[in-house]
Amino acid sequence: MIVWLPIIVALALLLLGVPVSVALGVGAALALVESHTSLVIVGQQLFNGLNSTVLLAIPFYMYTGAVMERSGLADRLIDLAKALVGSFRGGLGMVDVVASMFFADISGSATADTAAIGSVMVPGLKKAGYSGPYSAALQSASGSLGLLFPPSISQIVYAYVAQISPAKLFAASLIPGIMVAFSFMVVNYLAALRFNYPRGDRFSFAQLGRALRGAAWALLAPVLILGGIFSGIVTPTEAGVVAGGYVTLVGFLVYRSLTLRSMGAVLVKTVRNTARVMFLLGSALILGLYLIREQVPQAVASHLGGVAHSPLLLLLLINVILLFAHTVLETIASIIVIVPVLLPLFGVAGVDLVYFGIILLVNSAIGINFPPVGFCLYIGASIAEVPLEAAARAILPFLAMLVVDLILVTLLPNLSLWLPSSSTSS
Secondary structure: OHHHHHHHHHHHHHHOOOOHHHHHHHHHHHHHHHOOOOOHHHHHHHHHHHOOOOOOHHHHHHHHHHHHHHHOHHHHHHHHHHHHHOOOEOHHHHHHHHHHHHHHHHHOOHHHHHHHHHHHHHHHHHHOOOOHHHHHHHHHHHHHHHHOOOOOHHHHHHHHHHOOOHHHHHHHHHHHHHHHHHHHHHHHHHHHHHHOOOEOOOOOHHHHHHHHHHHHHHHHHHHHHHHHHHOOOOOHHHHHHHHHHHHHHHHHHHOOOOOHHHHHHHHHHHHHHHHHHHHHHHHHHHHHHHHHHOOHHHHHHHHHHHHOOOHHHHHHHHHHHHHHHOOOOOHHHHHHHHHHHHHHHHHHHOOOHHHHHHHHHHHHHHHOOOOOOOHHHHHHHHHHOOOHHHHHHHOHHHHHHHHHHHHHHHHOOHHHHHHHHHHHHO
């Protein structure tokens, strides 16, 4: 019974509306006290667990995303997306997806992506005739691409927990991320046909050229981040520092849209978002400490060992478990709590940890788009000013497509592993 105590307490607190981080931490701390464990160990675990140069990348990418939003660089990326895909049926919806891809390559955060792009796109979608619930659903789905494109903060945390190269995980996420984004565009196109959503302006090379010139400085940010990491010149953490400094200089000196006054708001937002992630990480680490002390990873490996001979069957079973887990755990919490439990089993089954990381992130994109976790959906519904229930109904086609994407990523490992293997061999 004691093994289930933190889960029972956490679920009870979640039903009362307590934040996930608080619910996990309180449940785990009570279980540790019940098992006569000194809470001094909790403080040591928190310090040792969060004292990592890999995790140091998180505030830098949070800062970069906040500067991009405040300085108007995100608006220029939207203009470029309009020039690229705005002429299709439902083109403005496709612009939302493409712009979110661009921003995801810089901000590293799904919620930042949803808020930054959504604050511009959702009012424009509604004005163009898209329904409020559909606008919220589209932005929520598009924002979740922040999980799947480097330098995703969730990818950084997973690489830290699984003790793998962040650069390899970044490379592995590119093809699945593009596939998911394309699948969202397909859903949007079908919705545009059904509801007669309008086309955008006719495609023009002159307009595309103007948009490229306007967004050139913004587009250099992901080039610096990914180019620096993949070439081995900088680590993911160092790339965050470079990106933050770069977008700050562009905001002040090139676009002249940043001021010393506005930097105060940027820093406050960075600290707030970083604190939220780190608090969640710390709470999940406490729960992880408890699970390890109770030898839960060994128990799980023992119970699932019967299917370890078939990695595919094992992954399909774990996908089902994760789908249920992501109804109550957001991505970072699920990584800290679940991944250490599964690592011994993956060692026996020979499951590549980079490959599983992509599976977990696509799986989590389903949870982040639907209540009760559904942070992206909450933000989208808030911006669109529609009831959460209406937005949840509108996002069902996107969730169905994400399930298809999840099956493909699981059945076709080379979708994730081809780029990392080719970059290693070269």
